[in-house]
Amino acid sequence: MTLHSRQAYLRLLVAATVTLAFAFANAQTVTTFAVPTSVLTSTAISVDPSLLSISIEFFAFPGYTELSGTTMCLANIQTLRGAAPAVRIGGTTQDRASYDASLSAAVNYTIAVPGDAPESLTYGPSFFSLANELPGDVTIGLNRQLNNISNTQDAAEQAVKGVRGLLALELGNEPEFYAAGSPIIPPGEGWSPTTDAASQKGWFSSISSSVGNIFQAAVYLQYPTWSTTGLIPLLGDAITFVKTFSGHSYPQSACGGAATNLETLMSHSGIVSYTKQYSTEANSAHARGKRYFLGETNSATCGGGGISPTFGAGLWVMDYVLQGALAGVDRLYFHQGTIGNCAYCFWGEDSVLAPYYGAFFVSDFLGSSPKTRLTMIDSGDSSIGAYAVFSGSSGPPARVLLYNSEYFSGLGIRSVVNITLTDLGSDLEIVSVKRMTAPNATSLAGAGVTIGGGGTFSDECAATGTQALEVISASGGMAEVSLHASEAVIVYLSI
Incomplete structure (x- = not known):
């Protein structure tokens, strides 16, 4: 299809587009954003292909x-981004775990109540066999709190x-919380x-003498x-043993x-405002040639509480990922806790939760180019966020x-806010829009949370339904997009 015929066809789609039924306010707000015409005219930053990654609680990892949701949810992100999400295996229970080279099971522990985390556990070589099956980068947390360096070295090897x-x-994991009775504290x-x-x-x-310079340092929660x-100068020459630094948040x-x-x-x-602390x-x-990760992060500690499984938390995931990247964070690892007792998890035994919709949506926005570049085009001091992404080191924005x-x-x-995008190019006649919405910010997955009007996820995390695009006219380098409270859209600037 020629460019001329394609544009004519899409103009017909504009006429045929049915406006979705929403409750509009009597007075609508109008906002304007100028879109950078080229990556060279913006402050765009490079984005790691595994910017959005996953942390899994140590004892729960084999589970x-x-x-099935684990495989499919990770695969969906990999398809959108062109690289698998990295996985960090760790958390509180890594500092309760001892390695047993003779153990046939991946993990061994007992709990008094389903949904609890064990106070102690052992793990064997098959734990690492399972980690070997992950498609992307893997970081593994080992025990330091018990002060058994020989056991930890065996596991590291x-x-x-x-x-x-x-x-x-x-x-070690968040060692600032080691209690006075911890074996490592004299x-x-x-x-x-x-x-x-x-x-x-x-x-x-x-330990580096037998495993190399492969350590992720810091792993602190408190700032x-x-x-x-503070850690970097105290490490001195031992920084050569460090591959990456990590904070938790x-x-x-x-x-x-x-x-x-x-x-x-x-x-x-x-x-x-919150993510500025990471810079x-x-x-x-970065000044020491090391990457900086949020090696464990999510919406709220202790599993998340009432807010974390909501659509609003999914919107937070989306915006938080982008702001983290702009603050200099190379990867953000979203923690997945105890199976069946985890409000902030992306998926569980038989369901996909609303936060995953935000993870999927922001991955769709960033795209699969290995040279993705991101810039923020709003001021950062209002309720409206606006970003542009480029597919390479030159050329106009893609989305x-x-x-x-x-x-x-x-x-x-x-x-509702009517947002006018300007500087889109005088030849652009249409843009297409994909909307992520729900009945309200507190909506849960399965209660009207959708991408593209009808896109959802099965219990196994397979994409279901249709993610349709709205088609909007552009004229004179401008296009207007309506955006309701508690929702987000991707505007595709090329067909």
Whole structure:
């Protein structure tokens, strides 16, 4: 089909497009964004093909390999991005685990109540065999808290031997929370950033002799006391043993009955402000030639609480990934916790949760080019987020993502913003739009959360339904897109 005939055909589609039924506010807000005409005229950054990655709680990892959703959910992202999501295997239970080279099972533990995490566990060589089957980079967390360096070294050597995709090894998880009774803490002494840095340095130096310079350092949750910026000078020459640095981050907490707030979580200006904290850490790592990851992150600690399985949390995932990248984070690993007891998980035993829709949508926006570049085109101080993505180091943008983070609870009239995109090129006659929406921000998967009007996911994470495109006229280098509160769209600038 020629360009002329294709444009004529698409103009017919414009006339045939049926507007979806929404409740409009009496007064509509109008916003304008100028789209960069070229990657050379923007502040676009390069994006890692595995920017959105996955963290899996250590003891639960073998169980995740038995879920069909694990394979399909990861494969969907790989198809959209052209590279498999990296997987980090770790968390609280890595510091409760001991390696047993004679154990035939991948893991062995007991729990008093289903849905609990074990207080202690053992794992064997087949644990690493399962990790070897993952399609992308693999990071494995090993125990430091029990202060059994010989056991951890045995496990590290088996990981290097048995996992072909091994990227890095973590030694300990969030050590700033080691309790006074932890075996690694000498009696009567406290645990500080300085003592932990000395511990990491000593363990890296000792174990590297048999596994190489393959460690992921820091793995702290608290900023800035336990920060990468403080650790780097304390490591000294031992930084040569470090391959990557990692921080952990949860914007909210659901621990101990703490209150969570969905409206605050999904706020675009709030996300912009929150992610700025990563820049110093990322810049410090990059200055030493190391990549900086959020090796464990999600919406709220202790499994997520009431806000985490909602559509609003899916919108947060989408915006958070992009802002993390703009702050210098090379990869964000979204944690998947105890199977069957995990509000923030992307998938479970027999369901796909709403946060996965955001993961899928942002992956669709970023695209499969290995040279993807991203820029932000809004000011960052309002409820509206706007981004442009380029498929290479030159040429015009391929797509724009628009996000209206205004919270809609489902009560009253749902407001709408009419967004005008300018500088699209005078020859552009149409743009196509894919919309991610739900009845309201608190909607759960299976209750009207859709991509493209009818796209959803089966219990096994297979894409079902039709992800249709809306077709919108463009004229004079401008196009107007309507965006309701608590929803997002991808605007495709080429057909």
